[in-house]
Amino acid sequence: MEDTHTRNWPAGHRAALILSFDVDGEYGVINRYGEDDWYWRSQAQYDLEAGVWRVLDILEDFDVQGTFCWVGRCAEDRPDAVRAAQEAGHESATHGWDHRYYRDMSLDQQIEDLKRTREVIGGITGEEPVGHKSPSWRFNEDTVKALQQLGFQWNMDYAAGDLPFTQQPESSADPILQLPPSRLWDDYSYFVDPIASPDNAYNMWRDDIDVLRAEGKLMCMTFHPWVIGRPAPSRALVHFLDYVAGLGDVWIARADHVAKWWRESANR
Numbered sequence: 001m002e003d004t005h006t007r008n009w010p011a012g013h014r015a016a017l018i019l020s021f022d023v024d025g026e027y028g029v030i031n032r033y034g035e036d037d038w039y040w041r042s043q044a045q046y047d048l049e050a051g052v053w054r055v056l057d058i059l060e061d062f063d064v065q066g067t068f069c070w071v072g073r074c075a076e077d078r079p080d081a082v083r084a085a086q087e088a089g090h091e092s093a094t095h096g097w098d099h100r101y102y103r104d105m106s107l108d109q110q111i112e113d114l115k116r117t118r119e120v121i122g123g124i125t126g127e128e129p130v131g132h133k134s135p136s137w138r139f140n141e142d143t144v145k146a147l148q149q150l151g152f153q154w155n156m157d158y159a160a161g162d163l164p165f166t167q168q169p170e171s172s173a174d175p176i177l178q179l180p181p182s183r184l185w186d187d188y189s190y191f192v193d194p195i196a197s198p199d200n201a202y203n204m205w206r207d208d209i210d211v212l213r214a215e216g217k218l219m220c221m222t223f224h225p226w227v228i229g230r231p232a233p234s235r236a237l238v239h240f241l242d243y244v245a246g247l248g249d250v251w252i253a254r255a256d257h258v259a260k261w262w263r264e265s266a267n268r
């Protein structure tokens, strides 16, 4: 039987894990519920006041690096948070200028939105972002074309699989590598509408990584600091990282590093 573990990941690793954190600030809930919904706005303002900082502490404790997907306006509002993540070794990627859905934009509007967001983040970090996740994963058939035109490398929108795959709608431009997320690997699904216990989320994610490790695949998680950065939910992340660290052979890596490995790996 083919050994997918050694084919897919760097030596000594049986699976890969990406920890991505979408920093929406209040803009995600403004887009969803409107500007006058202060109930949701204040809930989500926890993001930059407390959540990001607790998440950074947890990642530092485990000495792991992840990917922060910034809403452009959040980066503009709080460059200190962007800098803190960068200084801790995390990747900075784009997550829309103000969390408007890309599915509602033309190709040109998506290009403008991506450029504006990338410029603000790059202006803070000094490094041009190479990855993008669409707000609420609401993309359309033009999104990958826009990313290709702007020279992005990876996208985390298409949930169709457990391994990276390439998309190249514009044959004259370089392909985009899809890193598939899942609504089951999203803290929103556990701690926002139905409120689950941290054990519930931890048990699900532990079973996920067990299956993926047996198959040599990729787990690509999405968190929101105003959700997972709350006290009890943060324990789900801690317990999960503790479990994964104990396995000893899961590659926990930034999205850009996984994308680079996947592209350069001589085995495909």
Ligand SMILES: [Zn+2]
Residues within 6 Å of the ligand: 022, 023, 024, 028, 095, 099, 135, 136
């Ligand atoms: Zn978001």
